[in-house]
Structure formats: C-alpha cells, structure tokens
Amino acid sequence: MRFxxxxxxxxxxxxxxxxxxxxxxxxxLLELVRAQRLPQAGAAALAxxxxxLENLQLREPLQPPTIRDFVAFEEHVEGMTGGRVAPEWYAAPTFYFTNPYAITGPFDDVxxxxxxxxxxxxxxVAAVIGRTGRDLTPEQAREHIVGYTIFNDWSARDLQSAEMKVGLGPAKGKDFATTLGPVLVTADELDEHRDADGFLRLRMSASVNGELIGHDLLSNMGWPFDELVAYASRGTEVRPGDVLGSGTCGNGGCLGELWGRADRADPPALRPGDVVEMTVEGIGTIRNRVTAGTDPPPVRPARKRPRDR
Structure with missing residues (x-):
C-alpha cells in the first residue's frame, strides 16, 4: 500500500x-506505525x-522521532573526496543524526x-522502521522495515565544510531541511524489485529546472537496508517511525559530487527560484522550489581565553 x-x-x-x-x-501515519495497524487501517480505508488527489496538498508522510542518514554509496564518497575512500568506509556503514524538527513536505518551498x-x-531513499528492535541480525532487520520514501538531504556545503574542520558535525550545514515523500510505500510493494542479495533495484534521478543532473540505481549501495538497520540497532534500539536514509546515490546524486570530480562549481549551487525534482521508481516524485533565506546575525568569534588555573 501507499500511505x-x-x-x-x-x-x-x-x-x-x-x-x-x-x-x-x-x-x-506515525500513530498507525506505532500501533502496527497500517495493513488493517489501509484495507478499511479503501472501502x-x-x-x-488533485484536491489535496501532500505533506511529509510522517514526523519521524529520529533520522539517521548513512553514506552507503561508494561512488558518492569517491566524488566528494577526490577518489580517496577511507578503508573505514568499507569496514562498516557510517551515519549521522539529523534534525527531526526540520522535515519539509514533498512539494514545499525550501x-x-x-x-x-x-x-x-x-x-x-529512506527506510522507515515499523517496530522496536535491538541488536538485530540483517534477517530480523528486514522484518522491522515498514516501508520506504524518498529522502532529500539538503546540504549547505560551505557551512558543512567549515564546521567539519573542527572534527565534529555536520551541524548547521545539514539541520535546516530534510524532505520526505511523496508517500510511504510499504515494504511488500517493493519486493518485486529486490535482487538475490537483498538490494532494491530502483531507478533514481534528480533534475534542476528540468535538466537531468544525476541518475543511479538504489541497488548500487554498499549494503542493503537490512544491514543498515541491523547496524543502527547495535547496542541500542530502533523504534517505530525512525527514518534511516541510504545516503546520496552516485553519478550526480548531488552537486557536491560533481564539483569534486570537476574541481569546480559546475553546475552552480542552487539559487532562489531553482526547482529540484527527484524521482524514484516505485515510490514517486518530489519537487521543491528554492527560496531566499534570512540574513543571519553575526556570530561573535570565540575569545582567546586565559589559561589561569
């Protein structure tokens, strides 16, 4: 079903x-996921x-309590790092937590x-957790995924680059907007796209102002979602409504990857009025227009503190 x-x-x-x-x-949707009542509620609703749909404005499918975003595409890492992929990337899937209060709808301005x-x-693409689990095996983890949605991890590259030089982050470079939608597709709906290794073979594409920027297959991930969920559950819990992003796909899944390969900002960074459209096979399309933001107050530099003891 599609919710x-x-x-x-x-x-x-x-x-x-x-x-x-x-x-x-x-x-x-979050209440239904927590109650594990999606199939029953959906079947009853179809009566x-x-x-x-044309009379409605679609919003984000749910308000997740937590959002983990992985970096599961090797090609993306290569583009962002000049081709240098750290050995640690291959050892285990890495993720960061982003802001659950900054979710935007599939057709909202950003x-x-x-x-x-x-x-x-x-x-x-993001997986959404359907029930609580801890220290899951990949086989168990698959049963904890209730569905999938498109995930746009908007990034302020200049802010991100500066703050990560401190050895922590990303922070303000990431916490202002994450787009989910247009629907949550239940996991069973996508089983026909699953290959023998558990990867979902879904076509993905992104365009800006109608010009195709990048396209890839979701199955090019280094680990399938089952393993990402299992890793996330190590020593802790994943709970209903938690969102786990795949990380950015390769082959132009973001501008930063293209900038890294060309060593110049081409295509240019997004500007007010630009329209970003993303389509994922089996899930749908999201479309967001970029708007001008606010001017921030200046940040006072840290003082050079005394070392008196």
Missing part, C-alpha cells in the same frame, strides 16, 4: 493513495470512495539557510 499525509479542508489527514484517489484513515552560499541537494 500519504495531506492537507484537506484545513486539517492534515493520513490516507491510502490508490490511483488518483486518497482514502482517509483515522490517526496519523471509502475517497478524495481526488529556504536557503542563513549564511549559506553553496546550497546542494542529495538524492536518497
């Missing part, structure tokens, strides 16, 4: 999307005639964050 959240008649409503109609269900001059997109 979405939409604004209708002044309220946000969750429902099942089938063809060109939206069939409302009671409760939010209703529903609402035409403002350039304060102080940013090099805004970038990142084309990803």
């Amino acid at each position: 979405a959240t939409a604004r209708y008649d002044g309220a946000e409503v969750t429902g099942v999307v089938r063809d060109d109609r939206f069939h409302p269900v009671a409760g939010t 209703d005639p529903g609402i035409r 403002a350039i964050p304060p102080g940013c001059r090099k805004l970038d997109f990142e084309l990803e």
